[in-house]
Amino acid sequence: MVIDSFRLSYLAKTAAGVPRDLANTLVVSKLKPIRPTVLIYNCTFVCDARCTMCNNWKRGNRKEDMTLAQVDDAFDHEFWGAVENLNISGGEPTTRNDLPDMVEMFHQRLPRLRKIGINTTGLTPNRAIPMLTRIVEFCASKGLLISIRVSLDGIGDVHNQVRDVKRGFEKACQTIDAMQALAATHPNFSFGIASTIFATNLEDAQNILTWARARKLDIVFNMLRFTDNMLGNRDLEETVGFHEKEEIFMRKFFLERVQEESVLSGQTFMYLHYADMIANGYKRTMPCPFRSQGLLLNPNGDLFYCENSDLLGNLLDQSPHEIYFKAEHLAARAGFEDGICKNCLSPCQVNVGAMKQFVPYAKFLVRAYRVKHHPEQHVETLPATR
Ligand SMILES: C[S@@+](CC[C@H](N)C(=O)[O-])C[C@H]1O[C@@H](n2cnc3c(N)ncnc32)[C@H](O)[C@@H]1O
Numbered sequence: 001m002v003i004d005s006f007r008l009s010y011l012a013k014t015a016a017g018v019p020r021d022l023a024n025t026l027v028v029s030k031l032k033p034i035r036p037t038v039l040i041y042n043c044t045f046v047c048d049a050r051c052t053m054c055n056n057w058k059r060g061n062r063k064e065d066m067t068l069a070q071v072d073d074a075f076d077h078e079f080w081g082a083v084e085n086l087n088i089s090g091g092e093p094t095t096r097n098d099l100p101d102m103v104e105m106f107h108q109r110l111p112r113l114r115k116i117g118i119n120t121t122g123l124t125p126n127r128a129i130p131m132l133t134r135i136v137e138f139c140a141s142k143g144l145l146i147s148i149r150v151s152l153d154g155i156g157d158v159h160n161q162v163r164d165v166k167r168g169f170e171k172a173c174q175t176i177d178a179m180q181a182l183a184a185t186h187p188n189f190s191f192g193i194a195s196t197i198f199a200t201n202l203e204d205a206q207n208i209l210t211w212a213r214a215r216k217l218d219i220v221f222n223m224l225r226f227t228d229n230m231l232g233n234r235d236l237e238e239t240v241g242f243h244e245k246e247e248i249f250m251r252k253f254f255l256e257r258v259q260e261e262s263v264l265s266g267q268t269f270m271y272l273h274y275a276d277m278i279a280n281g282y283k284r285t286m287p288c289p290f291r292s293q294g295l296l297l298n299p300n301g302d303l304f305y306c307e308n309s310d311l312l313g314n315l316l317d318q319s320p321h322e323i324y325f326k327a328e329h330l331a332a333r334a335g336f337e338d339g340i341c342k343n344c345l346s347p348c349q350v351n352v353g354a355m356k357q358f359v360p361y362a363k364f365l366v367r368a369y370r371v372k373h374h375p376e377q378h379v380e381t382l383p384a385t386r
């Protein structure tokens, strides 16, 4: 019921932006570059876990993180006035004591903000629960939607092993329980868990799903990926990357999720595309808002168009407008679709991109419906790739 009202609010807010989105997609962004509507902010790389599949914990350095005053100063600019979706990630965001103040600052500086997303380990419940509660209550008081996911990569010891944290499962569960209770009384708050499946926890994927369902927890499965800007983990591809066994398993696993979930859910959209990419040699057919209207900000102020693009500049040295609209940078971005996007597995704000591209989204729905009822026809339905 609560999830439903969250979705309804999100759809209502999205619908309110549709004429502008349609204009941006069909006309404006093709003629002239538009300001970012989606923003990912990795607010620190400091972390309370040491995951096998991510290297952010190795590069955490509090001294390099922009202070709240520096972030506030950098966002005191009309450039940010179009941001609608903000995702705060890391590292572990709750290691920053000023996280709630940061959310309040973003609310002030981003006048079009509709929705905030936060990913957390939930591994330090005594600190995280009061902090996240304050954030959810603040968002409720301002009519802002907030979505929080606690990462869970296994049940019991498997989670402890992936995260390299003693009693990690127990600690994450404390945060999960508290957030689930909070969501029950806050319709602006959507809560769930996120799992990244790879060789180490492959055997536990079904357990995680069963565990989440028994507790009526929303769950999203991340596709394993390697990106330096976001996870600092390109060098792990060789050791952690999928082999045939994982590919076969994950394709089937994603198709099963398509069969079970509504074709209208954002997750189905992603799962079908991931199954496609495994089947088609990792050629991306998913849209991505970062091709035309996104930014990724890292803890030290470094700005990127997206998780795979080159460094554009640093917010402590230059204005965001100057960095984002630089002709040379825009020219490089125009080449993304035929370049870095080709094999990109990024899910970041993909649903935002999907909803803004009406015809491809309608085609997706037709195909998803067919695959849902005839998964054995998946390969025949694969969209053409260039
Ligand atoms: C980088 S973490 C940052 C937030 C927080 N530290 C956490 O773990 O939730 C954000 C999400 O990325 C996922 N992730 C980590 N490594 C990944 C990888 N190699 N491929 C895909 N997702 C990954 C995590 O499981 C988590 O759900």
Ligand code: SF4
Binding pocket: 047, 048, 049, 050, 051, 054, 055, 056, 057, 090, 091, 092, 121
């Ligand atoms: S996935 Fe999250 S918890 Fe794990 S190392 Fe990366 S940032 Fe830290």
Ligand code: SF4
Binding pocket: 287, 288, 289, 290, 291, 305, 306, 307, 308, 309, 336, 340, 341, 342, 344, 345, 346
């Ligand atoms: S490389 Fe990936 S994240 Fe970057 S714009 Fe392309 S699809 Fe989006």
